[in-house]
Amino acid sequence: xxxLQTNNSPSLIGLITIAAHLVKQAKKEELLGSTAEEKAVVxxxxxxxxxxxxxxSSKEDTRIILKDLNTYLEDKVYLAGNSFTLADILMxxxxxxxxxxxxxxxxxxxxxxxxxxxxxxxxxxxxxxxSNVIFIKNRLYTNAH
Amino acid sequence: xxxxxxxxxxxxxxxxxSGEEPTDLTNQWLEWEATELQPAVLxxxxxxxxxxxxxxxxxxxxxxxxxxxxQSLSRRGTAYLARDVKSVADVVxxxxxxxxxxxxxxxxxxxxxxxxxxxxMSLLEACRKAADSVLVPKGLxxxxxxxxxxxPPCLAVERPTSNEPEEEEASERALTEEEVAAPGxxxxxGAAALPKPWQPxxxxxxxxxxxxVLITSxxxxxxxxxxxxxxxxxxxxxxxxARYCRLRNWxxxxxxxxxxxxxxxxxxxxxEGLTPQEICDKYNAIHADIYRWFNISFDYFGRTTTPHQxxxxxxxxxxxxxxxxxxxxxxxxxxxxxxQRFLADRFVxxxxxxxxxxxxxxxxxxxxxxxxxxxxxxxxxxxxxxxIPVVKPTQHLxxxxxxxxxxxxxEPWLEQSWTKGDWTAxxxxxxxxxxxxxxxxxxxxRDLKWGTPVPLDGFCDxxxxxxxxxxxxxxxxxxxxxxxWERWWKNPQQVELYNFMAKDNVPFHSVIFPCSLLxxxxxxxxxxxxxxxxxxxxxxxxxxxxxxxxxxxxxAKDTGIPADIWRFYLLYLRPEGxxxxxxxxDLMLKxxxxxxxxxxNFINRAGMFVCKFFGGTVPDMVLTPDDxxxxxxxxxxxxxxxxxxxxxxxxxxxxxxxxxxxxGNQYIQxxxxxxxxxxxxxxxxxxxxxxxIAVNMASLLAVMVQPYMPSISxxxxxxxxxxxxxxxxxxxxxxxxPPGHRVGTVSPLFQKLEHDQVEALRKQFGGGQVRSLPAPxxxxxxxxxxxxxxxxxxxxxxxxxxxxxxxxASKVEKVLVDAEVAKLLELKKQLALAEGKSPEVPVPKGKRxx
Numbered sequence: 001x002x003x004l005q006t007n008n009s010p011s012l013i014g015l016i017t018i019a020a021h022l023v024k025q026a027k028k029e030e031l032l033g034s035t036a037e038e039k040a041v042v043x044x045x046x047x048x049x050x051x052x053x054x055x056x057s058s059k060e061d062t063r064i065i066l067k068d069l070n071t072y073l074e075d076k077v078y079l080a081g082n083s084f085t086l087a088d089i090l091m092x093x094x095x096x097x098x099x100x101x102x103x104x105x106x107x108x109x110x111x112x113x114x115x116x117x118x119x120x121x122x123x124x125x126x127x128x129x130x131s132n133v134i135f136i137k138n139r140l141y142t143n144a145h
Numbered sequence: 146x147x148x149x150x151x152x153x154x155x156x157x158x159x160x161x162x163s164g165e166e167p168t169d170l171t172n173q174w175l176e177w178e179a180t181e182l183q184p185a186v187l188x189x190x191x192x193x194x195x196x197x198x199x200x201x202x203x204x205x206x207x208x209x210x211x212x213x214x215x216q217s218l219s220r221r222g223t224a225y226l227a228r229d230v231k232s233v234a235d236v237v238x239x240x241x242x243x244x245x246x247x248x249x250x251x252x253x254x255x256x257x258x259x260x261x262x263x264x265x266m267s268l269l270e271a272c273r274k275a276a277d278s279v280l281v282p283k284g285l286x287x288x289x290x291x292x293x294x295x296x297p298p299c300l301a302v303e304r305p306t307s308n309e310p311e312e313e314e315a316s317e318r319a320l321t322e323e324e325v326a327a328p329g330x331x332x333x334x335g336a337a338a339l340p341k342p343w344q345p346x347x348x349x350x351x352x353x354x355x356x357x358v359l360i361t362s363x364x365x366x367x368x369x370x371x372x373x374x375x376x377x378x379x380x381x382x383x384x385x386x387a388r389y390c391r392l393r394n395w396x397x398x399x400x401x402x403x404x405x406x407x408x409x410x411x412x413x414x415x416x417e418g419l420t421p422q423e424i425c426d427k428y429n430a431i432h433a434d435i436y437r438w439f440n441i442s443f444d445y446f447g448r449t450t451t452p453h454q455x456x457x458x459x460x461x462x463x464x465x466x467x468x469x470x471x472x473x474x475x476x477x478x479x480x481x482x483x484x485q486r487f488l489a490d491r492f493v494x495x496x497x498x499x500x501x502x503x504x505x506x507x508x509x510x511x512x513x514x515x516x517x518x519x520x521x522x523x524x525x526x527x528x529x530x531x532x533i534p535v536v537k538p539t540q541h542l543x544x545x546x547x548x549x550x551x552x553x554x555x556e557p558w559l560e561q562s563w564t565k566g567d568w569t570a571x572x573x574x575x576x577x578x579x580x581x582x583x584x585x586x587x588x589x590x591r592d593l594k595w596g597t598p599v600p601l602d603g604f605c606d607x608x609x610x611x612x613x614x615x616x617x618x619x620x621x622x623x624x625x626x627x628x629x630w631e632r633w634w635k636n637p638q639q640v641e642l643y644n645f646m647a648k649d650n651v652p653f654h655s656v657i658f659p660c661s662l663l664x665x666x667x668x669x670x671x672x673x674x675x676x677x678x679x680x681x682x683x684x685x686x687x688x689x690x691x692x693x694x695x696x697x698x699x700x701a702k703d704t705g706i707p708a709d710i711w712r713f714y715l716l717y718l719r720p721e722g723x724x725x726x727x728x729x730x731d732l733m734l735k736x737x738x739x740x741x742x743x744x745x746n747f748i749n750r751a752g753m754f755v756c757k758f759f760g761g762t763v764p765d766m767v768l769t770p771d772d773x774x775x776x777x778x779x780x781x782x783x784x785x786x787x788x789x790x791x792x793x794x795x796x797x798x799x800x801x802x803x804x805x806x807x808x809g810n811q812y813i814q815x816x817x818x819x820x821x822x823x824x825x826x827x828x829x830x831x832x833x834x835x836x837x838i839a840v841n842m843a844s845l846l847a848v849m850v851q852p853y854m855p856s857i858s859x860x861x862x863x864x865x866x867x868x869x870x871x872x873x874x875x876x877x878x879x880x881x882x883p884p885g886h887r888v889g890t891v892s893p894l895f896q897k898l899e900h901d902q903v904e905a906l907r908k909q910f911g912g913g914q915v916r917s918l919p920a921p922x923x924x925x926x927x928x929x930x931x932x933x934x935x936x937x938x939x940x941x942x943x944x945x946x947x948x949x950x951x952x953x954a955s956k957v958e959k960v961l962v963d964a965e966v967a968k969l970l971e972l973k974k975q976l977a978l979a980e981g982k983s984p985e986v987p988v989p990k991g992k993r994x995x
Contacts, residue, residue, distance in 0.1 A: 012169055016176045017173040017176050020172050039158070040147075040157055044149055047154065047175075047176070047179045048151070050179065055180075
């Protein structure tokens with residue numbers, strides 16, 4: 001569990017809490033959502049990341065996560081809809097180890113997740129030292145959705 | 146529209162819409178609720194509904210979480226979780242707990258604050274309505290059905306331990322009554338609570354009744370300029386530990402030297418047109434210089450090419466021979482008649498027998514990667530003279546490791562050493578694998594000229610293989626230090642031996658060398674504690690001299706970054722459990738945040754307050770219970786520091802130092818002495834107490850930091866005028882600077898590293914570039930002509946001049962005087978710059994303290 005220690009104020013515990021704090025410090029609050037609804041959605045997916053994604057312990061768990069996200073992302077560019085937010089960033093980091101191990105077939109199966117992941121990993125400043133996950137543009141396994 | 150499925154997010158939304166913004170604290174509670182509380186609640190519900198448990202048993206899984214809530218409420222002293230009115234955090238947490246707890250009687254008695262909170266929440270109209278509509282009709286049956294379909298929740302999930310949070314918990318745990326009371330007594334005794342500093346006689350020899358610690362660092366090969374990875378792996382780690390041992394008044398000897406025999410030196414000699422001896426002389430000096438710059442406190446830094454080496458190695462050899470532990474065998478090797486020598490594998494090039502690659506090397510083919518023996522190469526060529534070598538048989542001697550009587554000595558010794566000693570985990574693991582793979586006879590001779598000659602008929606033109614010979618270097622180097630070397634090396638009863646190395650050297654130190662010594666049977670001191678590090682990488686890759694990637698020992702000086710900063714960062718990164726990586730941006734970050742803003746900031750502030758508010762004299766201190774709690778915390782950290790360093794957990798112990806100064810900063814922040822000093826008598830006294838305690842913490846830190854940053858340590862000692870008798874480590878935080886103690890001039894210990902500077906350095910060492918001129922020194926000179934600055938500097942210079950004269954008159958320790966003189970010269974230089982004159986900086990003739 002990450003802890004943020006500062007010299008002048010009490011420590012903060014928890015990935016989401018620390019990330020939100022840093023976003024506010026960096027004056028990039030739009031990353032937390034603009035409207036109350038959007039903020040709630042961002043909150044929701046951040047929570048999803050630290051509970052469902054981080055807590056996954058079996059292939060079945062992973063499959064469920066990918067299926068849920070794939071359905072959800074069918075009609076959305078980003079997790080919060082049309083805006084890039086902290087939810088996309090932290091979900092990207094959380095899912096990276098999963099995506100790295102997917103087969104070409106699985107990447108096609110979870111097409112929307114792949115599309116979203118590929119988009120986020122190319123966002124400036126996001127990928128850092130993580131490896132680039134390759135997504136093939138040609139469909140190999142299916143011709144229909 | 147939008148769909149929300151997370152209850153917490155929904156709650157958050159409602160609160161937000163009604164005008165309440167989330168805060169860091171409410172975020173923290175919600176995150177905690179989702180990640181920690183929910184699983185616990187689930188387990189408790191499962192116990193209640195599916196397993197039918199009741200009362201305390203049912204609530205069992207929840208106890209940790211409930212205690213956490215109770216403690217948080219107590220510590221914060223607010224009626225609700227985040228502040229004095231209810232917030233989203235209270236609703237969410239109560240909502241999670243209610244189904245399980247139903248009413249407060251199921252709560253453990255001790256958690257009074259929690260009960261009060263829970264009660265007030267349950268009584269709220271909104272909460273009652275919710276409970277009634279959702280839960281009352283069917284009670285908890287809904288939950289039961291759902292839970293029955295799930296597998297039983299496993300709460301005992303061990304999260305993989307990482308260093309930082311673990312210690313955060315430890316340092317934040319509640320102090321017991323005794324822990325708070327005890328330090329007060331030691332504090333009051335002041336310097337009397339400390340042991341008297343003790344210096345061994347020179348040369349250092351074991352003393353009966355004392356703890357005698359012998360420390361070696363793996364001998365660096367003379368030919369290679371060491372890079373930062375080599376330095377942290379061996380000499381720097383050993384140095385930090387050696388300094389710690391000395392501060393503990395343990396009788397310590399730290400030896401090291403260059404490993405000089407072998408093929409590589411012979412080859413380099415030919416390249417540079419010098420004799421091997423001349424090469425060694427040249428490079429030994431380079432090594433010694435680098436380590437001197439890094440402040441490595443060897444008692445003796447020697448070399449393996451001495452007569453003692455020959456004597457001792459040959460003696461061990463003869464004994465092994467006499468005891469029947471050597472085998473003789475014929476080996477087929479390639480010999481180049483042109484060069485008149487047998488060729489080592491890497492000096493042969495030819496066509497790979499597997500894939501026909503034409504530039505395959507003699508030990509491995511670069512193209513297909515298969516391992517080969519040089520004799521298997523087609524069309525082999527000598528890499529040096531391009532002649533064609535011939536396969537010739539040659540006799541060699543082998544150390545018969547598998548021989549029963551040898552193995553029978555090795556195993557029990559290893560068991561015993563492992564049980565009683567502090568071997569690092571990787572050292573044990575590597576040794577075990579080696580032994581499990583089955584010991585084979587190891588060749589201990591080579592057909593070379595540059596080495597220790599083999600004293601046996603038929604082998605007189607051969608020398609010892611460098612890996613047989615090198616560890617014996619530890620003994621011969623000690624022999625060059627004192628002729629009573631056997632009191633260290635043939636004295637396992639009185640001596641504790643620590644070997645420091647990188648992990649690739651482990652098998653030689655844990656199996657081959659001990660077997661040589663056991664076989665020689667002369668009561669040799671064997672390693673008690675084998676300390677091996679993993680690898681230090683450089684940025685995204687590895688250090689490479691040939692490609693110009695990475696910082697090598699001789700370049701560190703030219704960066705303008707002081708040695709102690711390098712020491713700090715490398716020790717902070719010490720690759721203990723796994724590889725770590727040097728990063729320029731991280732170096733900058735750690736320097737600026739931990740050294741400048743944390744440690745430096747605290748020590749500087751403490752000293753400054755004494756100077757500015759109390760005329761340079763430590764004021765009276767009247768301790769409140771809170772102060773005593775702080776003393777207890779500091780003592781706890783100090784003891785933790787000892788526990789860790791005794792086990793050579795160098796990296797973790799450093800965190801204790803930083804933790805103490807962090808507490809110090811918070812202490813000053815909370816008590817605001819700079820404000821109180823302007824207030825009434827009571828406030829001023831408080832300011833005095835806080836300042837006094839802070840400066841004493843700084844005094845403690847000065848000693849604790851010595852093994853890591855010796856020059857900084859000396860600087861703090863000079864600035865605060867810490868008496869030499871107090872420069873020793875005890876087990877309690879004590880008042881070394883009592884009221885009335887006069888401190889000196891305080892100045893910043895660290896400089897900020899700027900982004901541009903570091904970026905330039907990173908490019909410079911990134912490889913593919915010719916090494917350009919050294920980067921400009923850090924810190925910008927003051928703009929000339931600024932009158933206020935000139936005035937200030939003149940005042941400071943005058944004060945410093947007086948101070949230096951006083952010190953010299955009072956016959957204080959020379960090193961302290963030197964430090965002050967250096968400051969005076971620096972001030973003169975800055976003054977000259979400010980006045981627009983060119984500064985003539987006479988080189989101060991101070992001696993560097995070893």
